Amino acid sequence: MDYSKHTSAMSLYNNRLDPARSKSIRNHNLTLIANTLTSSNKHYSRAELARITGLNRSTLTRLVDSLIEYGIISELHSEITGSGRPAVPLTPSLHTYASIGLSLSKSNLEACVIDISGNILSRYYEQINDTNPTIILKKIKNIIYSTKQKLQKANLPTVSISIAISGLMNTTEQHKISSPNLKWNHVDLSDFYNKNDKDNNLEFIPISFIDLAAAGAYAEIYLRNKKGNTIPNFLYIHSGNSIDTALIKNNTFEQGCNNWGGKFGHVFVSSGKSNCSCGHTGCLESFAGSRALIREGKLGENASINNFYAALFRNEPAATRAANIAAEKLGIAISSFINIFDMPVFIFDGIYSEIFDSVKDKIIETIKERAICSNWSSIEIMKSIVPGNASALGAAWKGMNEFLNTPELWIKKSKEALSYYPIQSMSSDI
Ligand SMILES: [Zn+2]
Numbered sequence: 001m002d003y004s005k006h007t008s009a010m011s012l013y014n015n016r017l018d019p020a021r022s023k024s025i026r027n028h029n030l031t032l033i034a035n036t037l038t039s040s041n042k043h044y045s046r047a048e049l050a051r052i053t054g055l056n057r058s059t060l061t062r063l064v065d066s067l068i069e070y071g072i073i074s075e076l077h078s079e080i081t082g083s084g085r086p087a088v089p090l091t092p093s094l095h096t097y098a099s100i101g102l103s104l105s106k107s108n109l110e111a112c113v114i115d116i117s118g119n120i121l122s123r124y125y126e127q128i129n130d131t132n133p134t135i136i137l138k139k140i141k142n143i144i145y146s147t148k149q150k151l152q153k154a155n156l157p158t159v160s161i162s163i164a165i166s167g168l169m170n171t172t173e174q175h176k177i178s179s180p181n182l183k184w185n186h187v188d189l190s191d192f193y194n195k196n197d198k199d200n201n202l203e204f205i206p207i208s209f210i211d212l213a214a215a216g217a218y219a220e221i222y223l224r225n226k227k228g229n230t231i232p233n234f235l236y237i238h239s240g241n242s243i244d245t246a247l248i249k250n251n252t253f254e255q256g257c258n259n260w261g262g263k264f265g266h267v268f269v270s271s272g273k274s275n276c277s278c279g280h281t282g283c284l285e286s287f288a289g290s291r292a293l294i295r296e297g298k299l300g301e302n303a304s305i306n307n308f309y310a311a312l313f314r315n316e317p318a319a320t321r322a323a324n325i326a327a328e329k330l331g332i333a334i335s336s337f338i339n340i341f342d343m344p345v346f347i348f349d350g351i352y353s354e355i356f357d358s359v360k361d362k363i364i365e366t367i368k369e370r371a372i373c374s375n376w377s378s379i380e381i382m383k384s385i386v387p388g389n390a391s392a393l394g395a396a397w398k399g400m401n402e403f404l405n406t407p408e409l410w411i412k413k414s415k416e417a418l419s420y421y422p423i424q425s426m427s428s429d430i
Pocket of ligand 1: 265266267276277278279280283285
Protein backbone atom coordinates (compact mmCIF):
# COMPACT_ATOMS: atom_id res chain seq x y z
CA MET A 1 0.00 0.00 0.00
CA ASP A 2 1.18 3.48 -0.72
CA TYR A 3 0.46 5.53 2.36
CA SER A 4 1.97 8.68 0.91
CA LYS A 5 -1.54 9.34 -0.38
CA HIS A 6 -2.88 9.75 3.14
CA THR A 7 -3.98 13.26 4.00
CA SER A 8 -1.71 15.16 6.35
CA ALA A 9 -1.71 14.91 10.12
CA MET A 10 -4.34 16.99 11.92
CA SER A 11 -6.65 17.00 8.88
CA LEU A 12 -10.20 16.71 10.09
CA TYR A 13 -13.36 14.89 9.11
CA ASN A 14 -15.30 16.49 6.34
CA ASN A 15 -18.55 14.88 5.40
CA ARG A 16 -18.68 16.65 2.05
CA LEU A 17 -16.52 15.47 -0.81
CA ASP A 18 -14.08 17.83 -2.38
CA PRO A 19 -13.98 16.95 -6.10
CA ALA A 20 -10.50 18.47 -6.49
CA ARG A 21 -9.13 15.83 -4.09
CA SER A 22 -10.34 12.94 -6.14
CA LYS A 23 -7.93 11.35 -8.61
CA SER A 24 -10.65 10.76 -11.14
CA ILE A 25 -14.38 10.90 -11.58
CA ARG A 26 -14.48 7.16 -10.97
CA ASN A 27 -12.67 7.50 -7.64
CA HIS A 28 -14.90 10.43 -6.75
CA ASN A 29 -17.98 8.33 -7.44
CA LEU A 30 -16.60 5.32 -5.55
CA THR A 31 -15.99 7.46 -2.46
CA LEU A 32 -19.38 9.13 -2.88
CA ILE A 33 -21.15 5.76 -2.73
CA ALA A 34 -18.89 4.47 0.08
CA ASN A 35 -19.57 7.62 2.14
CA THR A 36 -23.31 7.51 1.45
CA LEU A 37 -23.52 3.95 2.77
CA THR A 38 -21.15 4.32 5.73
CA SER A 39 -22.70 7.56 7.00
CA SER A 40 -26.32 6.46 6.74
CA ASN A 41 -28.63 4.49 8.98
CA LYS A 42 -30.29 2.96 5.90
CA HIS A 43 -29.31 0.01 3.70
CA TYR A 44 -29.86 1.46 0.23
CA SER A 45 -30.42 -0.69 -2.85
CA ARG A 46 -28.70 0.04 -6.17
CA ALA A 47 -31.84 1.78 -7.45
CA GLU A 48 -32.03 4.01 -4.36
CA LEU A 49 -28.30 4.85 -4.61
CA ALA A 50 -28.76 5.79 -8.27
CA ARG A 51 -31.55 8.16 -7.28
CA ILE A 52 -29.61 9.71 -4.36
CA THR A 53 -26.29 10.14 -6.20
CA GLY A 54 -27.71 11.06 -9.61
CA LEU A 55 -25.55 8.38 -11.28
CA ASN A 56 -27.07 6.37 -14.09
CA ARG A 57 -28.02 2.82 -13.22
CA SER A 58 -25.38 0.99 -15.31
CA THR A 59 -22.52 3.19 -14.04
CA LEU A 60 -23.73 2.73 -10.51
CA THR A 61 -23.95 -1.07 -10.90
CA ARG A 62 -20.32 -1.20 -12.09
CA LEU A 63 -19.16 1.00 -9.20
CA VAL A 64 -21.07 -1.09 -6.66
CA ASP A 65 -19.48 -4.27 -8.07
CA SER A 66 -16.03 -2.69 -7.56
CA LEU A 67 -16.86 -1.62 -4.02
CA ILE A 68 -17.92 -5.19 -3.22
CA GLU A 69 -14.69 -6.58 -4.78
CA TYR A 70 -12.60 -4.21 -2.66
CA GLY A 71 -14.42 -5.27 0.51
CA ILE A 72 -15.84 -1.79 1.11
CA ILE A 73 -19.51 -2.75 0.93
CA SER A 74 -21.50 -6.01 0.98
CA GLU A 75 -24.89 -7.22 -0.13
CA LEU A 76 -27.53 -8.19 2.39
CA HIS A 77 -30.36 -10.65 1.67
CA SER A 78 -32.68 -9.36 -1.04
CA GLU A 79 -36.05 -7.91 -0.22
CA ILE A 80 -39.18 -8.14 -2.37
CA THR A 81 -40.30 -4.63 -3.31
CA GLY A 82 -43.81 -3.51 -4.31
CA SER A 83 -43.19 -4.27 -7.99
CA GLY A 84 -42.18 -7.80 -7.10
CA ARG A 85 -38.59 -7.31 -8.22
CA PRO A 86 -36.07 -8.17 -5.49
CA ALA A 87 -34.02 -5.21 -4.20
CA VAL A 88 -30.67 -6.07 -2.68
CA PRO A 89 -29.82 -3.81 0.28
CA LEU A 90 -26.18 -2.74 0.49
CA THR A 91 -24.24 -2.21 3.68
CA PRO A 92 -20.69 -1.29 4.78
CA SER A 93 -18.58 -4.46 4.96
CA LEU A 94 -17.81 -6.22 8.21
CA HIS A 95 -14.25 -7.28 9.09
CA THR A 96 -12.45 -6.40 5.85
CA TYR A 97 -10.21 -3.56 7.09
CA ALA A 98 -9.27 -2.27 10.54
CA SER A 99 -8.54 1.21 11.85
CA ILE A 100 -6.83 1.79 15.18
CA GLY A 101 -7.74 4.84 17.30
CA LEU A 102 -6.02 5.83 20.53
CA SER A 103 -6.74 8.60 23.00
CA LEU A 104 -4.38 9.98 25.57
CA SER A 105 -5.36 12.17 28.50
CA LYS A 106 -3.58 12.93 31.77
CA SER A 107 -5.28 10.05 33.54
CA ASN A 108 -5.78 7.35 30.94
CA LEU A 109 -4.74 5.79 27.68
CA GLU A 110 -7.41 4.10 25.63
CA ALA A 111 -7.60 2.42 22.27
CA CYS A 112 -10.21 0.92 20.02
CA VAL A 113 -10.20 -0.93 16.73
CA ILE A 114 -13.08 -0.62 14.28
CA ASP A 115 -14.00 -1.96 10.85
CA ILE A 116 -15.74 -0.12 7.99
CA SER A 117 -19.17 -0.83 9.43
CA GLY A 118 -18.09 0.98 12.63
CA ASN A 119 -18.12 -2.26 14.63
CA ILE A 120 -15.76 -2.08 17.58
CA LEU A 121 -13.52 -5.13 17.24
CA SER A 122 -11.35 -4.52 20.26
CA ARG A 123 -10.81 -2.08 23.13
CA TYR A 124 -8.00 -1.23 25.52
CA TYR A 125 -7.94 0.86 28.70
CA GLU A 126 -5.11 1.76 31.04
CA GLN A 127 -5.01 4.22 33.91
CA ILE A 128 -1.97 6.49 33.84
CA ASN A 129 -0.10 7.83 36.85
CA ASP A 130 2.96 9.23 35.09
CA THR A 131 2.78 11.35 31.92
CA ASN A 132 6.52 11.25 31.20
CA PRO A 133 6.56 11.36 27.36
CA THR A 134 9.21 8.63 26.99
CA ILE A 135 7.15 6.20 29.09
CA ILE A 136 3.84 7.13 27.47
CA LEU A 137 5.13 6.95 23.90
CA LYS A 138 6.63 3.53 24.61
CA LYS A 139 3.27 2.34 25.93
CA ILE A 140 1.54 3.68 22.81
CA LYS A 141 4.07 1.97 20.57
CA ASN A 142 3.52 -1.36 22.36
CA ILE A 143 -0.25 -1.07 22.00
CA ILE A 144 0.10 -0.34 18.28
CA TYR A 145 2.48 -3.27 17.70
CA SER A 146 0.46 -5.82 19.60
CA THR A 147 -2.77 -4.67 17.94
CA LYS A 148 -1.27 -4.79 14.46
CA GLN A 149 0.11 -8.24 15.17
CA LYS A 150 -3.28 -9.56 16.25
CA LEU A 151 -4.94 -7.97 13.23
CA GLN A 152 -2.33 -9.48 10.92
CA LYS A 153 -2.91 -12.94 12.44
CA ALA A 154 -6.61 -12.47 11.71
CA ASN A 155 -5.80 -11.47 8.07
CA LEU A 156 -7.27 -8.07 8.70
CA PRO A 157 -5.26 -5.21 7.12
CA THR A 158 -4.63 -2.22 9.40
CA VAL A 159 -5.40 0.82 7.25
CA SER A 160 -4.87 3.68 9.66
CA ILE A 161 -3.62 4.65 13.10
CA SER A 162 -4.77 7.91 14.70
CA ILE A 163 -4.01 9.28 18.14
CA ALA A 164 -6.27 11.79 19.90
CA ILE A 165 -4.32 14.03 22.23
CA SER A 166 -4.86 17.37 23.97
CA GLY A 167 -2.29 19.98 23.07
CA LEU A 168 -0.95 22.37 20.48
CA MET A 169 0.67 20.77 17.44
CA ASN A 170 3.39 22.85 15.85
CA THR A 171 2.08 23.74 12.39
CA THR A 172 5.48 23.94 10.72
CA GLU A 173 6.83 20.76 12.33
CA GLN A 174 3.69 18.64 12.39
CA HIS A 175 4.99 16.22 14.99
CA LYS A 176 6.06 18.65 17.70
CA ILE A 177 3.45 18.98 20.42
CA SER A 178 3.11 21.02 23.61
CA SER A 179 0.45 20.04 26.11
CA PRO A 180 0.12 21.89 29.43
CA ASN A 181 -2.22 19.20 30.69
CA LEU A 182 0.27 16.38 30.08
CA LYS A 183 3.15 18.69 31.10
CA TRP A 184 4.70 18.10 27.67
CA ASN A 185 6.70 20.91 26.17
CA HIS A 186 7.64 20.66 22.51
CA VAL A 187 7.71 16.86 22.55
CA ASP A 188 8.76 15.26 19.26
CA LEU A 189 6.28 12.60 18.16
CA SER A 190 8.00 11.70 14.91
CA ASP A 191 10.66 9.39 16.35
CA PHE A 192 8.88 7.00 18.67
CA TYR A 193 7.31 4.99 15.87
CA ASN A 194 8.98 4.96 12.51
CA LYS A 195 10.00 2.94 9.49
CA ASN A 196 13.42 2.14 10.87
CA ASP A 197 12.26 0.21 13.91
CA LYS A 198 13.87 -3.21 13.77
CA ASP A 199 11.76 -4.89 16.43
CA ASN A 200 8.82 -5.55 14.21
CA ASN A 201 8.30 -6.83 10.72
CA LEU A 202 4.83 -5.44 10.26
CA GLU A 203 3.96 -3.07 7.46
CA PHE A 204 4.66 0.54 8.42
CA ILE A 205 1.62 2.78 8.62
CA PRO A 206 2.09 6.45 9.44
CA ILE A 207 0.33 7.81 12.50
CA SER A 208 -1.85 10.87 12.34
CA PHE A 209 -2.78 13.03 15.32
CA ILE A 210 -6.02 14.75 16.19
CA ASP A 211 -7.24 16.90 19.05
CA LEU A 212 -9.20 15.02 21.76
CA ALA A 213 -12.32 17.14 21.29
CA ALA A 214 -12.22 16.93 17.49
CA ALA A 215 -11.91 13.13 17.77
CA GLY A 216 -14.90 13.02 20.10
CA ALA A 217 -16.88 15.17 17.67
CA TYR A 218 -16.03 12.74 14.84
CA ALA A 219 -17.59 9.91 16.86
CA GLU A 220 -20.63 12.07 17.69
CA ILE A 221 -21.21 13.01 14.04
CA TYR A 222 -20.70 9.41 12.90
CA LEU A 223 -23.15 7.91 15.40
CA ARG A 224 -25.72 10.68 14.90
CA ASN A 225 -25.63 10.08 11.13
CA LYS A 226 -26.10 6.36 11.79
CA LYS A 227 -29.13 7.07 13.98
CA GLY A 228 -30.59 9.55 11.47
CA ASN A 229 -30.30 12.26 14.13
CA THR A 230 -27.81 14.67 12.58
CA ILE A 231 -27.12 18.05 14.21
CA PRO A 232 -25.46 20.36 11.67
CA ASN A 233 -24.25 23.07 14.07
CA PHE A 234 -22.85 22.47 17.54
CA LEU A 235 -19.96 23.00 19.90
CA TYR A 236 -18.60 19.70 21.20
CA ILE A 237 -17.21 20.01 24.72
CA HIS A 238 -14.76 17.32 25.79
CA SER A 239 -14.32 17.41 29.55
CA GLY A 240 -11.76 15.58 31.62
CA ASN A 241 -8.54 16.89 33.09
CA SER A 242 -8.63 19.39 30.27
CA ILE A 243 -11.69 21.02 28.68
CA ASP A 244 -11.39 21.21 24.91
CA THR A 245 -13.94 21.99 22.22
CA ALA A 246 -14.55 21.32 18.54
CA LEU A 247 -16.81 23.62 16.52
CA ILE A 248 -19.05 22.08 13.86
CA LYS A 249 -20.79 24.43 11.42
CA ASN A 250 -22.94 23.12 8.58
CA ASN A 251 -21.64 19.57 9.24
CA THR A 252 -18.07 20.75 8.78
CA PHE A 253 -15.25 21.30 11.26
CA GLU A 254 -14.39 24.98 11.70
CA GLN A 255 -10.70 25.02 12.42
CA GLY A 256 -8.66 27.94 13.62
CA CYS A 257 -5.94 29.35 11.38
CA ASN A 258 -3.34 27.06 12.97
CA ASN A 259 -5.51 24.32 14.49
CA TRP A 260 -4.85 25.91 17.86
CA GLY A 261 -8.41 26.84 18.78
CA GLY A 262 -10.81 24.94 20.99
CA LYS A 263 -8.85 25.40 24.22
CA PHE A 264 -12.07 26.16 26.09
CA GLY A 265 -10.53 25.23 29.44
CA HIS A 266 -8.21 28.23 29.23
CA VAL A 267 -10.96 30.81 28.72
CA PHE A 268 -11.00 33.28 31.62
CA VAL A 269 -14.23 32.96 33.59
CA SER A 270 -13.61 34.48 37.02
CA SER A 271 -10.89 35.55 39.42
CA GLY A 272 -9.58 32.52 41.23
CA LYS A 273 -6.74 31.35 43.43
CA SER A 274 -5.98 27.95 41.93
CA ASN A 275 -3.45 27.64 39.18
CA CYS A 276 -4.56 26.18 35.89
CA SER A 277 -2.28 23.67 34.07
CA CYS A 278 -1.27 26.60 31.80
CA GLY A 279 0.13 28.44 34.84
CA HIS A 280 -2.53 31.17 35.05
CA THR A 281 -5.47 31.58 37.37
CA GLY A 282 -9.11 32.17 36.49
CA CYS A 283 -9.27 29.66 33.58
CA LEU A 284 -12.41 27.52 33.22
CA GLU A 285 -10.27 24.40 33.76
CA SER A 286 -9.25 25.64 37.23
CA PHE A 287 -12.95 25.57 38.26
CA ALA A 288 -14.42 22.80 36.11
CA GLY A 289 -11.58 20.39 35.19
CA SER A 290 -11.41 17.05 37.00
CA ARG A 291 -8.67 18.20 39.39
CA ALA A 292 -10.75 21.21 40.45
CA LEU A 293 -13.79 19.01 41.13
CA ILE A 294 -11.76 16.54 43.19
CA ARG A 295 -10.05 19.36 45.12
CA GLU A 296 -13.25 21.33 45.81
CA GLY A 297 -15.10 18.10 46.59
CA LYS A 298 -12.58 17.62 49.46
CA LEU A 299 -11.79 14.11 48.31
CA GLY A 300 -8.05 14.00 48.95
CA GLU A 301 -5.04 14.06 46.67
CA ASN A 302 -5.26 10.47 45.49
CA ALA A 303 -8.95 10.48 44.69
CA SER A 304 -10.15 9.86 41.15
CA ILE A 305 -13.00 11.46 39.25
CA ASN A 306 -15.04 8.31 39.99
CA ASN A 307 -14.75 9.16 43.71
CA PHE A 308 -16.14 12.60 42.87
CA TYR A 309 -19.10 11.09 40.96
CA ALA A 310 -19.85 8.82 43.94
CA ALA A 311 -19.69 11.75 46.40
CA LEU A 312 -21.95 13.85 44.17
CA PHE A 313 -24.51 11.07 43.79
CA ARG A 314 -24.49 10.69 47.61
CA ASN A 315 -25.28 14.44 47.75
CA GLU A 316 -22.19 15.22 49.82
CA PRO A 317 -22.22 19.02 50.38
CA ALA A 318 -18.64 19.70 49.18
CA ALA A 319 -19.13 17.71 45.95
CA THR A 320 -22.51 19.35 45.31
CA ARG A 321 -20.99 22.80 45.83
CA ALA A 322 -18.05 21.97 43.52
CA ALA A 323 -20.44 20.79 40.79
CA ASN A 324 -22.53 23.97 41.17
CA ILE A 325 -19.50 26.24 40.86
CA ALA A 326 -18.24 24.29 37.84
CA ALA A 327 -21.69 24.47 36.20
CA GLU A 328 -21.86 28.23 36.70
CA LYS A 329 -18.38 28.74 35.19
CA LEU A 330 -19.26 26.48 32.27
CA GLY A 331 -22.41 28.56 31.77
CA ILE A 332 -20.31 31.76 31.75
CA ALA A 333 -17.87 30.34 29.16
CA ILE A 334 -20.70 28.98 26.99
CA SER A 335 -22.55 32.33 27.17
CA SER A 336 -19.44 34.16 25.96
CA PHE A 337 -19.21 31.69 23.09
CA ILE A 338 -22.90 32.22 22.20
CA ASN A 339 -22.46 36.00 22.33
CA ILE A 340 -19.63 35.78 19.79
CA PHE A 341 -20.61 32.82 17.58
CA ASP A 342 -24.42 32.49 17.91
CA MET A 343 -24.20 28.72 18.39
CA PRO A 344 -27.45 26.91 19.33
CA VAL A 345 -26.29 23.47 20.55
CA PHE A 346 -23.64 22.33 23.05
CA ILE A 347 -22.80 18.64 23.45
CA PHE A 348 -20.83 17.32 26.42
CA ASP A 349 -18.78 14.18 26.68
CA GLY A 350 -16.65 13.00 29.61
CA ILE A 351 -17.29 14.42 33.08
CA TYR A 352 -20.27 16.65 32.21
CA SER A 353 -21.93 13.85 30.34
CA GLU A 354 -21.59 11.63 33.44
CA ILE A 355 -23.00 14.27 35.82
CA PHE A 356 -25.25 15.99 33.27
CA ASP A 357 -28.46 15.75 35.34
CA SER A 358 -26.71 17.37 38.32
CA VAL A 359 -25.37 20.38 36.39
CA LYS A 360 -27.69 21.07 33.46
CA ASP A 361 -30.13 23.38 35.31
CA LYS A 362 -27.33 25.63 36.62
CA ILE A 363 -25.65 25.78 33.18
CA ILE A 364 -28.95 26.71 31.48
CA GLU A 365 -29.77 29.27 34.20
CA THR A 366 -26.39 30.97 33.69
CA ILE A 367 -26.76 30.95 29.91
CA LYS A 368 -30.22 32.55 30.22
CA GLU A 369 -28.71 35.28 32.40
CA ARG A 370 -25.71 36.00 30.23
CA ALA A 371 -26.32 35.11 26.59
CA ILE A 372 -27.77 38.23 24.98
CA CYS A 373 -29.90 36.26 22.50
CA SER A 374 -31.30 33.79 25.06
CA ASN A 375 -34.82 35.34 24.96
CA TRP A 376 -35.15 34.65 21.24
CA SER A 377 -32.83 31.78 20.55
CA SER A 378 -33.52 28.21 21.60
CA ILE A 379 -30.24 27.07 23.10
CA GLU A 380 -29.80 23.41 23.92
CA ILE A 381 -27.23 21.59 25.98
CA MET A 382 -27.07 17.79 25.80
CA LYS A 383 -25.02 14.71 26.52
CA SER A 384 -22.97 12.97 23.88
CA ILE A 385 -24.67 9.88 22.46
CA VAL A 386 -21.35 8.01 22.18
CA PRO A 387 -21.03 5.19 24.71
CA GLY A 388 -17.58 4.75 26.25
CA ASN A 389 -14.54 6.69 25.08
CA ALA A 390 -15.66 8.99 22.26
CA SER A 391 -12.13 10.20 21.45
CA ALA A 392 -10.62 6.75 20.78
CA LEU A 393 -13.62 5.78 18.63
CA GLY A 394 -13.54 9.13 16.81
CA ALA A 395 -9.81 8.85 16.12
CA ALA A 396 -10.37 5.36 14.67
CA TRP A 397 -13.28 6.58 12.55
CA LYS A 398 -11.32 9.60 11.28
CA GLY A 399 -8.60 7.23 10.02
CA MET A 400 -11.14 4.89 8.46
CA ASN A 401 -12.89 7.84 6.81
CA GLU A 402 -9.62 9.00 5.25
CA PHE A 403 -9.04 5.46 3.98
CA LEU A 404 -12.52 5.36 2.45
CA ASN A 405 -11.76 8.64 0.68
CA THR A 406 -8.55 7.20 -0.83
CA PRO A 407 -9.52 4.37 -3.23
CA GLU A 408 -5.86 4.01 -4.29
CA LEU A 409 -5.28 2.29 -0.93
CA TRP A 410 -8.11 -0.23 -1.24
CA ILE A 411 -7.16 -3.89 -1.75
CA LYS A 412 -9.00 -6.26 -4.07
CA LYS A 413 -10.28 -9.20 -2.02
CA SER A 414 -10.74 -12.79 -3.07
CA LYS A 415 -14.24 -14.27 -2.95
CA GLU A 416 -13.09 -16.59 -0.13
CA ALA A 417 -11.83 -13.65 1.91
CA LEU A 418 -15.09 -11.79 1.47
CA SER A 419 -17.16 -14.71 2.68
CA TYR A 420 -14.89 -15.29 5.69
CA TYR A 421 -15.07 -13.26 8.86
CA PRO A 422 -11.53 -13.59 10.18
CA ILE A 423 -11.94 -11.35 13.20
CA GLN A 424 -13.78 -14.12 15.04
CA SER A 425 -10.35 -15.55 15.81
CA MET A 426 -9.20 -12.28 17.38
CA SER A 427 -9.44 -11.77 21.11
CA SER A 428 -11.78 -8.99 22.20
CA ASP A 429 -9.01 -7.27 24.15
CA ILE A 430 -5.91 -5.73 22.68
ZN1 LIG B 1 -5.37 27.81 31.68
